[in-house]
Amino acid sequence: MDLQLAPNTEEDVIFRLVTDQLPDLVFALKQNGEILSVQGDIQGVLGYSKEELKGQNFRSLCDDSTMGTSGLSSYSFLQQFSETENEERTFKDAQLILHTRYGEIRNLEFNGKKIYDPHGKLLSICIVGRDITLRKRLQDRIDYLRQLNEKILNSLHEGMLVLEMPALRILNINRSLLAAIRLQEFQVIGSTCEEIFQNHGRPKLFADMGRLIQRTLNISKVSHHECLVHDLGPTPLYLELVIHPIGVAEARTRQIMVLVRDITPRKRFEIDLKRRIQKLYTLNDVSEAFQATISQLDNLLYSVLVGVTAGKGLGFNRAFVLLVDESERRLKGRLAVGPGSGEEAAVIWANLDQLQLSLPELLKEGRRRADENRQVMEIVRRISVPLDESGHLLIRSLDEKKVFNIASGKVTGDDGVYVNPELMSLLQTDSFVCIPLYTPQKQIGLILVDNFITRRPVLFEDLEFLKNLANQASYAIDNARLYGELEQKIQALEEANVQLVEQQKALIEAERLGTIGKMAATVAHEIRNPLVTIGGYARMLLTDLSDHPSSCEDLQVIVDEVSRLEHIVNELLDYARYAKPVMDGRDINLLINDLVRRFGKDERFARHPIREELQPDLRMVRIDENQIRQVLINLLLNSAQAMADGGTVRIQTFTREDQVVVAVIDTGCGIPEELKGKVFTPFFTTKSSGTGLGLNIAAQIISAHGGEISFESTEGVGTTFKIQLPFCEQ
Amino acid sequence: MKTILVVDDEKNIRRLYDKELTREGYKVLVASNGKEALQMVDAAPTPPDLIVLDIRMPKMDGVETLGHLMAKHRKIPVIINSAYSSHMDNYLTWAAEAYVIKSSDLSELKSKIREVIQKYYPADATA
Numbered sequence: 001m002d003l004q005l006a007p008n009t010e011e012d013v014i015f016r017l018v019t020d021q022l023p024d025l026v027f028a029l030k031q032n033g034e035i036l037s038v039q040g041d042i043q044g045v046l047g048y049s050k051e052e053l054k055g056q057n058f059r060s061l062c063d064d065s066t067m068g069t070s071g072l073s074s075y076s077f078l079q080q081f082s083e084t085e086n087e088e089r090t091f092k093d094a095q096l097i098l099h100t101r102y103g104e105i106r107n108l109e110f111n112g113k114k115i116y117d118p119h120g121k122l123l124s125i126c127i128v129g130r131d132i133t134l135r136k137r138l139q140d141r142i143d144y145l146r147q148l149n150e151k152i153l154n155s156l157h158e159g160m161l162v163l164e165m166p167a168l169r170i171l172n173i174n175r176s177l178l179a180a181i182r183l184q185e186f187q188v189i190g191s192t193c194e195e196i197f198q199n200h201g202r203p204k205l206f207a208d209m210g211r212l213i214q215r216t217l218n219i220s221k222v223s224h225h226e227c228l229v230h231d232l233g234p235t236p237l238y239l240e241l242v243i244h245p246i247g248v249a250e251a252r253t254r255q256i257m258v259l260v261r262d263i264t265p266r267k268r269f270e271i272d273l274k275r276r277i278q279k280l281y282t283l284n285d286v287s288e289a290f291q292a293t294i295s296q297l298d299n300l301l302y303s304v305l306v307g308v309t310a311g312k313g314l315g316f317n318r319a320f321v322l323l324v325d326e327s328e329r330r331l332k333g334r335l336a337v338g339p340g341s342g343e344e345a346a347v348i349w350a351n352l353d354q355l356q357l358s359l360p361e362l363l364k365e366g367r368r369r370a371d372e373n374r375q376v377m378e379i380v381r382r383i384s385v386p387l388d389e390s391g392h393l394l395i396r397s398l399d400e401k402k403v404f405n406i407a408s409g410k411v412t413g414d415d416g417v418y419v420n421p422e423l424m425s426l427l428q429t430d431s432f433v434c435i436p437l438y439t440p441q442k443q444i445g446l447i448l449v450d451n452f453i454t455r456r457p458v459l460f461e462d463l464e465f466l467k468n469l470a471n472q473a474s475y476a477i478d479n480a481r482l483y484g485e486l487e488q489k490i491q492a493l494e495e496a497n498v499q500l501v502e503q504q505k506a507l508i509e510a511e512r513l514g515t516i517g518k519m520a521a522t523v524a525h526e527i528r529n530p531l532v533t534i535g536g537y538a539r540m541l542l543t544d545l546s547d548h549p550s551s552c553e554d555l556q557v558i559v560d561e562v563s564r565l566e567h568i569v570n571e572l573l574d575y576a577r578y579a580k581p582v583m584d585g586r587d588i589n590l591l592i593n594d595l596v597r598r599f600g601k602d603e604r605f606a607r608h609p610i611r612e613e614l615q616p617d618l619r620m621v622r623i624d625e626n627q628i629r630q631v632l633i634n635l636l637l638n639s640a641q642a643m644a645d646g647g648t649v650r651i652q653t654f655t656r657e658d659q660v661v662v663a664v665i666d667t668g669c670g671i672p673e674e675l676k677g678k679v680f681t682p683f684f685t686t687k688s689s690g691t692g693l694g695l696n697i698a699a700q701i702i703s704a705h706g707g708e709i710s711f712e713s714t715e716g717v718g719t720t721f722k723i724q725l726p727f728c729e730q
Numbered sequence: 731m732k733t734i735l736v737v738d739d740e741k742n743i744r745r746l747y748d749k750e751l752t753r754e755g756y757k758v759l760v761a762s763n764g765k766e767a768l769q770m771v772d773a774a775p776t777p778p779d780l781i782v783l784d785i786r787m788p789k790m791d792g793v794e795t796l797g798h799l800m801a802k803h804r805k806i807p808v809i810i811n812s813a814y815s816s817h818m819d820n821y822l823t824w825a826a827e828a829y830v831i832k833s834s835d836l837s838e839l840k841s842k843i844r845e846v847i848q849k850y851y852p853a854d855a856t857a
Contacts, residue, residue, distance in 0.1 A: 525786075525813050525814060528813040528832055529740050529742075529743060529813055529832070530742075531834055532743060532746075532813075532832045532833060532834045533740070533742040533743060533746060533834075534834065535833075535834020535835065536743075536746040536750070536834045536836060537746060538834070539834065539835065539836070540746070540749060540750060559834070562834050563834070563835065566833055566834060566835075570831070573814070573815060626829075
């Protein structure tokens with residue numbers, strides 16, 4: 001059927017001119033697709049003239065091999081207009097691909113309508129096509145970019161989220177994030193952060209994010225935030241949120257892109273690193289404390305234990321230190337730190353928290369709080385293991401230089417090691433660690449640590465730190481001990497040196513005096529005879545002139561002075577003599593009786609009565625009577641002279657073990673503290689007249705008897721000299 | 731009355747002892763050295779009852795004299811009276827009854843003499 005065209009009127013001409021300029025192409029088709037007429041810029045769009053196209057089939061212009069995004073072929077498109085179809089049906093925006101005269105491709109979008117004559121007869125199918133090639137290309141490009149974008153976003157390991165301000169409505173979310181929050185896209189897109197959080201009860205991240213973004217709203221720059229999220233998995237996750245404002249300047253609403261990055265491994269590493277650094281600081285602090293406390297072993301040990309137990313250190317609940325006692329051949333508990341019970345722990349730890357002490361402060365502070373460790377101290381004092389008990393866990397650790405980590409009564413990694421039940425019951429725990437302290441040269445001891453209160457398992461890393469600390473502590477303890485010994489030796493040396501210097505002085509003095517002494521001895525002998533003569537005659541005259549009292553007084557002066565001279569001569573000669581004793585078994589009580597009877601009458605004891613307090617039936621002693629008599633006379637005279645205002649001199653005898661003791665006791669002036677060391681040295685005297693030989697001779701004599709001489713003296717109270725003489729062998 | 735022989739090289743001492751011991755009721759003989767003393771003992775019809783012997787003397791000293799006395803006159807007790815204590819160590823002097831250091835105070839010597847006489851002549855003393 002032919003399509004009837006309108007006659008050529010002026011109006012008609014103008015219409016054609018206009019329609020020929022239109023970018024849209026208007027085709028009138030027969031039902032089989034034959035082109036009846038074409039309007040519009042057909043030349044511009046497809047390169048054909050209207051005349052060329054008339055009579056051709058519309059479908060021959062179409063390229064059905066590459067169907068457009070609508071998936072429509074030209075056949076199915078035309079089918080829409082078949083008679084059998086509902087006549088009201090129009091086909092809108094169908095995209096078809098057409099070839100130009102030059103083989104190029106054009107995308108056209110068609111709308112069509114069936115045209116009927118007044119009688120209802122189908123005149124033609126009128127389709128209007130618009131060249132959308134350019135638009136289509138752009139559209140494809142956009143689609144491509146969108147897909148690419150989506151692919152990129154979805155392949156991102158990080159979560160990504162685009163939010164629209166101000167409600168924080170979610171515009172886009174990538175798969176990673178969806179997977180992380182375990183929600184479907186439809187549950188999320190279009191909802192606000194707050195709604196997601198409220199509707200699903202999680203993740204809290206969204207609530208946090210909302211707050212974070214609100215807070216950083218005014219900041220147009222990219223901002224980074226870290227947050228800890230507990231409800232995104234079995235373990236808490238550390239997330240980094242990067243908030244990008246991406247709002248287009250002219251757009252009313254601003255958009256925000258949020259990148260969500262799981263930084264848990266990094267963060268864990270960081271925290272771990274921080275903890276390690278903290279522990280290194282601990283080691284450093286403790287080791288500095290070691291240096292500072294080198295001279296005091298207990299302070300040093302205390303530092304070690306605080307280093308092990310302080311929260312800022314290794315943070316163990318309790319720590320014990322045991323040391324090897326070489327003399328007893330035992331490993332013995334020395335010091336412990338830690339609470340006795342959970343309640344006590346709570347109090348102590350709360351206190352420490354409040355004080356917020358640094359480790360060095362803690363080390364100082366702790367020494368004043370020693371009473372807090374009372375219970376653990378009681379435990380540690382009860383640990384004492386012989387070093388040869390090689391089956392004992394502690395001794396094994398020491399011998400094998402091995403760290404034993406005991407968990408639930410068994411050594412971790414070594415079931416073969418026997419853990420002594422009595423040790424566990426003493427410590428009241430079946431989980432602890434023992435770390436040996438040693439240097440290459442010797443065994444020092446052990447440290448025991450546990451988490452008695454918190455039951456926290458011991459980490460591998462803790463063991464490493466413990467070993468490190470133990471190593472340092474071993475050397476420090478060894479040093480401290482050596483230092484202590486050295487100090488003692490130095491002190492002994494100093495004392496010996498002082499003695500040596502004094503003895504040297506005395507020796508030089510003695511040598512000098514020795515020469516003089518020999519001379520003096522000779523002179524003394526020569527003097528003695530004339531003294532005997534003078535004194536003897538004076539005494540004789542004293543009896544002869546007994547009825548001339550004034551002469552007697554004068555003679556008495558001579559007699560006394562001669563006696564004094566004779567006494568000096570005797571002392572000098574005794575000293576020069578230094579005889580070996582001639583020993584015999586004697587009852588010393590008899591000797592004392594005789595001595596007191598004779599000397600009691602001497603004028604030197606006129607105001608000093610001698611009181612004998614002798615134990616009866618005394619065993620015999622082997623003595624040289626003359627020498628012992630000389631010693632006793634010396635002591636009695638000294639006692640009398642010490643009591644210038646008079647007073648009783650007591651002489652006691654008694655038995656002590658296998659010796660007879662003779663004590664000479666006075667209540668005199670006493671010997672000043674500073675002179676006590678010199679009493680027995682030769683030529684020492686406090687008297688104005690005296691050689692200072694008396695006590696030295698006494699000491700020599702007693703020592704030659706195999707006995708001892710000693711004294712106790714308090715200034716202003718009195719002095720007691722004691723002679724101990726061995727029993728005579730039966 | 732007991733006879734005491736005092737042997738001392740010092741005249742003043744001899745004189746002092748003579749006077750003092752005579753006062754004590756003894757008959758006193760004196761000799762100035764060991765040789766003279768031995769001659770006197772040998773020559774005397776009755777030997778002295780006791781000898782007080784000095785050690786350091788010219789011609790013959792006390793130790794040598796004591797040796798001779800021990801050999802010939804063992805029965806006569808000897809008290810050594812010396813300015814020196816060093817001779818106490820000489821074993822020969824142990825043979826003497828006593829050893830008294832010279833002193834202007836003769837009381838020790840006198841008491842030793844009494845002691846020895848009582849020991850040697852107990853019958854006479856009680857008589």
